[in-house]
Amino acid sequence: MxxxxxxxxxxxxxxxxxxxxxxxxxxxxxxxxxxxxxxxxxxxxxxxxxxxxxxxxxxxxxxxxxxxxxxxxxxxxxxxxxxxxxxxxxxxxxxxxxxxxxxxxxxxxxxxxxxxxxxxxxxxxxxxxxxxxxxxxxxxxxxxxxxxxxxxxxxxxxxxxxxxxxxxxxxxxxxxxxxxxxxxxxxxxxxxxxxxxxxxxxxxxxxxxxxxxxxxxxxxxxxxxxxxxxxxxAGFENLFSATVAGRRPEGGVMQCRLGESATELEVPLGVADVGAAVRVAIRAGDILLATEEPRGLSARNVLRGTLASLSPQGTTVVATVEAGERFVVHLTAGAVDSLGLRTGMPVWLVVKTHSCRIVWL
Amino acid sequence: MSGGIDWQAIALSVRLAVVVVSILLVLGTPLAWWLTFRRKRWTFLVEAVVALPLVLPPTVLGFYMLLAMGPHSPLGRAWDALTGHGLAFTFEGLVLASLFYSLPFVVQPIATAFAQLDRTILEASATLGASPWRTFTRVTLPLSRDGLLTAAVLGFAHTLGEFGVVLMVGGNLPGVTRTVSISIYDQVQAFDLAAANATALLLLGVSFAALAAVYAVLRKPWAVAPIA
Missing domain, CATH: 3.40.50.300 (P-loop containing nucleotide triphosphate hydrolases)
Structure with missing residues (x-):
């Protein structure tokens, strides 16, 4: 029935x-x-x-x-x-x-x-x-x-x-x-x-x-x-207003500029035209954080930023990073210790292209 | 008449209060339900009428009741046709006047109890197949127990102590309309202060005992509040 x-x-x-x-x-x-x-x-x-x-x-x-x-x-x-x-x-x-x-x-x-x-x-x-x-x-x-x-x-x-x-x-x-x-x-x-x-x-x-x-x-x-x-x-902690800056259909990707900043992310190709306003969603757990500039990665998005805050929430530590826009990153307490993370220090964010989702308004 | 408690007046007052409260619980409960759950745009007018005896001098209420019961009024004529005697200066007339006089003291606690009920509990009853009547008797009334108890005691005590309305519509007929408060007044007028004191003290004691009993019961933990 x-x-x-x-x-x-x-x-x-x-x-x-x-x-x-x-x-x-x-x-x-x-x-x-x-x-x-x-x-x-x-x-x-x-x-x-x-x-x-x-x-x-x-x-x-x-x-x-x-x-x-x-x-x-x-x-x-x-x-x-x-x-x-x-x-x-x-x-x-x-x-x-x-x-x-x-x-x-x-x-x-x-x-x-x-x-x-x-x-x-x-x-x-x-x-x-x-x-x-x-x-x-x-x-x-x-x-x-x-x-x-x-x-x-x-x-x-x-x-x-x-x-x-x-x-x-x-x-x-x-x-x-x-x-x-x-x-x-x-x-x-x-x-x-x-x-x-x-x-x-x-x-x-x-x-x-x-x-x-x-x-x-x-x-x-x-x-x-x-x-x-x-x-x-659905738990996408990072949601950014963005503008489509360029499209590469042959590579199945496009570039998006976040907000008013110069920060650009490579994201999966969507139907939006260059200049279109879109939203980019990224799960906090899908972002890697490094204390030195990483090299030799397959990930296409490596952003330089400053660690703005660290706050433990249960077994997870929620970090915010200022990199043109404010990113939320989920870390384990162990990772915070072994990397010696402190607020104010320079960090790099690594985001895979396919961890970025385009969201329509 | 001198020197003692006027037992006849006390018995009359108690009888009046029991009759009035019984009728008011039967009539006032549906009225309170209607005022709480079936509100119309003009419900406030009914509320004002119900609450009038709270602010009106009892003599004003009594005066109009007397006019309404008089031999020339429709009510008085109808009663005369039915029973062969008038309504004014009878026990029945006293009951009728007391119903209006004590109405707010019974309706308001019940309406307050209804309004404080968690509506989703009543809705849950309906989704479990209960008719409105079953919801009313099995859920609404048991959960309003404290309000009903308060209504009964306030109505009883208030009817027991009325004076102005009784004087207007009942007069002062021993065993028929001479209630305890009238009796005390008579005793004072006759300078029989000892008798007045004895009767007054009894009334004070009874009223205090009734209220104390209610508050003792209400103090008992009784989980009517919704579960957080």
Whole structure:
């Protein structure tokens, strides 16, 4: 069963959601900055918001059809929804939370289903506790189980794991995937964390300002950051305004001048003409840093600059280098020590041509 | 009548307060729900009407209630046709007037409790298949427990202590409309200060005990707040 949603909803003077998506069974990531319309779309699908126009259907079942005047209330849509702040019932135990959506199921069957889902999500030992008496990760599991125990036709998740640590996230994602392998329903997972896109998604839909910007597999969408939003969201720490200074189609490359500086980078050939304004995106981890001028390299871009700052962030050290433009470079703590890096010292940056991506405005 | 606590008046006041609070909880809860969740452009007018008894002198309210209940008013005539006697200077009339008088003290705590609910919890209930009624009884009401309790106690205490409205619409009929506050006033007028003191002290004690009980319950940790 596929979730089919064409939604047009004027949220404010400045913002209108206008999207059309088809979500087959499996996990689809809905990716975008805050304010891009992700949550609005989820609320429209769940029936918590009535769009101005469009049609929403799961398989053959129409949930909303503006033209036909159909709009099922949320309680009749059979759509599981895991809210960003979970929205567990604080006055009920975990078990009563799970049973809440099963009130018209016979008690014997209810017991079986609650116990089954509790085992799958590893919460069977804490069913008699209240939401305030369990950890954040456990609450997350209860919220997921509560939505899934009703056997919904679609599951919607609104950034449910954003508050959890990485290891806990991974374990919960594994359980969700395992469950989804057995029950092939469309799962729409909202996030703005690019790590979750790769960890979870079979498909990704990128939203920006209420519109679908791109969709496809995570690698198709994220590794070809043809749009600035995607580049930023996909973790390109360096984004430069640039002008195309020269093209060498025979070599498959072109030269770009960064900003107002004289710094030039050789980048892969794009469709932009000489003089065109483009953006160049480079991942901080794709830039090498040297304390002496490197020679005999295949990399075509060697830039001289000054080390402006060093700040440790976890196991990574984030360095900024002034080289016409300010570059962000990720280093290991060991590299900082062995190179004897200090702020103010001259350094060279090495960037491969194909580590540079052209991004359209 | 001298020298003692006016038990008849106390019993009458308690009976009045119990009846009034019971009716107000039944009527005030849906009203509070409507004021909170179904706001219209003109809802503020309803809020102003509900809140009027907070600022109006009780005699003003009582005066208009008396006019509304009089034998020449539509309400008074309808009541007479139904029961064979008038509404003014009866226990029923007192109940009706007290309903208006104590309305804000019941509706406001409930509306405040509703407004403080995490809306996504109510939405979660709907996505789990619950009808609006089921959401109301299983989620909205239990999570508003403190507001309902506060409403009941404030409404009770306020009805117990009313004076001006009772004097206007009830008069001073022993066992029918002579409530405890009227009784105290009578005792003072008759220079029976000992009796007035005994009755007043009892009223003070009861009011204090009721409020203390509420605050003791509310102090108990009760996780109504959304989980961060």
């Amino acid at each position: 596929t979730l089919h949603a064409v939604v047009r909803s004027r949220v404010s003077e400045q913002f209108t959601l206008d999207v059309s998506i088809d979500t087959p069974p499996g996990i689809t990531i809905l990716f975008g900055a805050s304010g891009s319309g992700k949550s609005t779309l989820l609320r429209a699908i769940a029936g918590l918001l009535r769009p101005d126009a469009g049609r929403i259907a799961v398989g053959e079942r129409t949930l909303f059809d503006a033209a036909a005047g159909v709009c099922l209330p949320p309680q009749r849509r059979s759509i599981g929804y895991v809210f960003q702040h979970l929205a567990l019932f604080p006055h009920l135990t975990a078990r009563a939370n799970l049973e809440f959506g099963l009130h018209d199921v016979p008690p014997a069957e209810r017991l079986v289903r609650v116990d089954d889902i509790a085992q799958r999500f590893h919460i069977d030992r804490l069913l008699e506790r209240r939401p305030t008496q369990i950890s954040g990760g456990e609450r997350q599991r209860v919220a997921l189980a509560r939505a899934l125990v009703t056997d919904p036709g679609v599951l919607l998740l609104d950034e449910p794991l954003s508050a959890l640590d990485h290891a806990t996230q991974t374990r919960i994602i594994d359980d969700l995937r395992e469950w989804n392998r057995a029950r092939r329903i469309p799962v729409l997972y909202v996030t703005h964390a690019h790590r979750e896109v790769f960890a979870l998604g079979e498909r990704v839909v990128v939203l920006e300002r209420g519109r679908v910007l791109a969709s496809g597999t995570p690698h198709e969408v994220i590794d070809l950051p043809v749009h600035e939003t995607i580049a930023q969201l």
